Amino acid sequence: xxxxxxxxxxxxxxxxxxxxxxxxxQRSHYERQVIYxxxxxxxxxxxxxxxxxxxxxxxxxxxxxxxxxxxxxxxASRMLRSxxxxxxxxVTVTLLDGLVLAxxxxxxxxxxxxxxxxxxxxxxxxxxxxxxxxxAFTEHIVPERWAEVRSPNRQELQGTLxxxxxxxxxxxxxxxxxxxxxxxxxxxxxxxxxxxxxxVASEAIPDSRLHTGINLPNSIRKYTGTEMTI
Amino acid sequence: xxxxxxxxxxxxxxxxxxxxxxxxxQRSHYERQVIYxxxxxxxxxxxxxxxxxxxxxxxxxxxxxxxxxxxxxxxASRMLRSxxxxxxxxVTVTLLDGLVLAxxxxxxxxxxxxxxxxxxxxxxxxxxxxxxxxxAFTEHIVPERWAEVRSPNRQELQGTLxxxxxxxxxxxxxxxxxxxxxxxxxxxxxxxxxxxxxxVASEAIPDSRLHTGINLPNSIRKYTGTEMTI
Numbered sequence: 001x002x003x004x005x006x007x008x009x010x011x012x013x014x015x016x017x018x019x020x021x022x023x024x025x026q027r028s029h030y031e032r033q034v035i036y037x038x039x040x041x042x043x044x045x046x047x048x049x050x051x052x053x054x055x056x057x058x059x060x061x062x063x064x065x066x067x068x069x070x071x072x073x074x075x076a077s078r079m080l081r082s083x084x085x086x087x088x089x090x091v092t093v094t095l096l097d098g099l100v101l102a103x104x105x106x107x108x109x110x111x112x113x114x115x116x117x118x119x120x121x122x123x124x125x126x127x128x129x130x131x132x133x134x135x136a137f138t139e140h141i142v143p144e145r146w147a148e149v150r151s152p153n154r155q156e157l158q159g160t161l162x163x164x165x166x167x168x169x170x171x172x173x174x175x176x177x178x179x180x181x182x183x184x185x186x187x188x189x190x191x192x193x194x195x196x197x198x199x200v201a202s203e204a205i206p207d208s209r210l211h212t213g214i215n216l217p218n219s220i221r222k223y224t225g226t227e228m229t230i
Numbered sequence: 231x232x233x234x235x236x237x238x239x240x241x242x243x244x245x246x247x248x249x250x251x252x253x254x255x256q257r258s259h260y261e262r263q264v265i266y267x268x269x270x271x272x273x274x275x276x277x278x279x280x281x282x283x284x285x286x287x288x289x290x291x292x293x294x295x296x297x298x299x300x301x302x303x304x305x306a307s308r309m310l311r312s313x314x315x316x317x318x319x320x321v322t323v324t325l326l327d328g329l330v331l332a333x334x335x336x337x338x339x340x341x342x343x344x345x346x347x348x349x350x351x352x353x354x355x356x357x358x359x360x361x362x363x364x365x366a367f368t369e370h371i372v373p374e375r376w377a378e379v380r381s382p383n384r385q386e387l388q389g390t391l392x393x394x395x396x397x398x399x400x401x402x403x404x405x406x407x408x409x410x411x412x413x414x415x416x417x418x419x420x421x422x423x424x425x426x427x428x429x430v431a432s433e434a435i436p437d438s439r440l441h442t443g444i445n446l447p448n449s450i451r452k453y454t455g456t457e458m459t460i
Contacts (some may be wrong), residue, residue, distance in 0.1 A: 018284060023307055043340070044326055046276040048287035054248060054287050057278035059324040059344050075254055094289040095243065096274055096429070101450065104380040105368045106390070112275070114289050138335045142425075148418055150334040160336070178437045190379055191444050192435040195372075195453060199326070200430040207408045207422040214421050223425060 016176040019171045029172040032067075038115045038172055039064050042093040043141065043199075047071060049082050049089050056082075062091075065134030069117060069165045070089050070124070070133035080161045083121045091117045099195040102179035103188045109175065111194060117170040133162045144219035172195060237265045249401045259402040262297075264431050268345045268402055269294050272323040273371065273429075277301060279312050279319050286312075293366030300354070300363035300394045310391045313351045321347045321395060328427050332409035333420040339405065341424060347400040351393040363392045374449035397408060401450070 013019070013030045021028035027037070045062045048055060058079045063070045069091060073080045083089055098111035124130050131152070138146045152160075160161050201223040204216055239262040243249070251258035252395060259265070275292045288309045293300045299321060303310045305351050313319055323345045354360050361382070368376045376395035377400075431453040434446055 014353070018286075023304065043329075044324055044342070046287050046289075046322055046324070047280075048276075048278040048285035048320075050280050050283060050285050053280060053283075054276035054318050054348075055280050055320040056248075057276050057287050057320045057322040057346065059322060059342065060278075061340060074253065088284050090278075090285040090287045092276055092287040092289060094276070099273075099371050099431075101372065101375070101434075102379070104382070104386075105364060105376060106380075106382050106386040108368055108371060108375075108379075110291060110371075112274070112289065116287065118284070133334060138338055141329050141338060141340075142331065145331070145338075146335060149332070149338075150336075150415055150418060152334070152336050156334075156336040165419055178435075178439075186439050187382055187441075188380060189444055191436070191447050191450070192440060193434050195450055196432045197429050198432060199427050201329075202428065204331075204428045205408075205424045205426065207424075209408075209416050210422055211417075211419070214419055217421050217439050220421070220425060 013170055015171060016118070016169050019116065019169045021171050021173055024091045027173050027175055029174060034172045035115050035167065035170050035173070036064065038113045039069065039093055040140070042061055042095055045071070045091050045093045047079060047091050047116050047182040049079065049087055051082050055225065061137060061141070063133060064167070065132055065136045065138045067167045069167055070136055070162055071121070071165070072133065072137065072160050072162045075159070075161050077161070080163060083163055084123055084161070086120050087164060089119060089121055096197055097176070098197050100179045101192055101195060103181045103185040103190040106147060107179055107181050109179065111175050111177070113172065113174045115170060115172045117165060119169055121165045124164050127157065130157055131161050133164070134160070142219050142223070148217055148219065182187060237372065239266060243398065243400055245401060246348070246399050249346065249399045251403055257403050257405055259404060264402045264404070265345050265400050266294065267396065268325060268343045270317040270370070272325055275301070275321050275323045277309060277319060277321050279309065279317055281312055290315045291367060291371070293363060293370045294397070295362055297368050297397045299397055300366055300392055301351070301391045301395070302363065302367065302390050305389070305391050307391070310393060313393055314353055314391070316350050319349060319351055319395060326427055327406070330409045331422055331425060333415040333418045333422045337409055337411050339409065341405050341407070343402065343404045345400060345402045347395060347397055349395050349399055351395045354392040354394050354450055357387065360387055360392050363394070364390070372449050372453070378447055378449065396433050
């Protein structure tokens, strides 16, 4: 949903051994612009890391500023403590755009856009950069929200770990369009097509302790009943 | 979306070293019923696995039959080939239910339901079980679809790898409800509340090669304009 970072960026990332998409490579994209659009539209990432050869995949919020992906959390978090040791991380963001309903069971699929980022995360220690990251988290959820709310105080800043992951080794994979059936199946009397899906906001629920006279700000109102896309 | 598997199951899974939720444990759930409902409502899982100490997190479709989660794909898939060697896997399904908009930037959050499953996957070799899994994939996307479409033929069955992951070591984490602000912030003149989110289907797009006279089946029609929930 972010309205930040909307500049066009035609730069292509160089695929590496681990970021190169091998299965159905025609769906792969390495342009920063494609990768950034998916990251900015997504709201949750899945963070993969390894402890004692055991993979963990944890969903969490994130923010992007230019070529950095920020994640954050409590110093007590196993995920953040593990990443702080400099281990490899894989962060994946997936947007589901539709169900692809073919004439055969075998060719059922989904339309989606996903980004996979590889790298190592580093602790953000500079206070200004930490504030920049916290601003990105808030603005990523609801643009213009940062200016409406109480800013983080010193205690909150100190009590939050912020990690930065460079978006340098990454790829996007995108499926769009209709089902692809076997040629002989097109004559079957079976409905086929796409059922588009969107994440949609319904009417905002005011907090029960909200004081009277505080209206829903436009920043939030404009998403009600609309797709959560930029 | 699945209408399968709706039987009540009160059994609790026993938390293990890796499946026990340590952060905000009051949000944790180990009842099969809670875990199954989240798995059945989700459409995409994120599969985490490790190759040479490098984590990978790959989004993919899945199906559930009782206490088994099925994933599938091409024998050429790096993910499936890796999992076949019997390595540890972590599968995570996350449903985003709302944006939690607090009076302070710090207490912004999301309402979500997630499931994390740990274990090792095994290859499904029995043809009947493989068909059961393929049926689960299709019915998971659109209930009643399996009976409408062309069933997998022998070549398709042989060309698909199906892996089964037991749902025995798993946990759910759920956040619901309003923002939780610091007590002194409740007097601030800032709107706070929840913006609910749902994955919603819009009007189905018929395939351009659909023959005239083939109507949209009720199985698909009933999801148009509605939440993708059971």
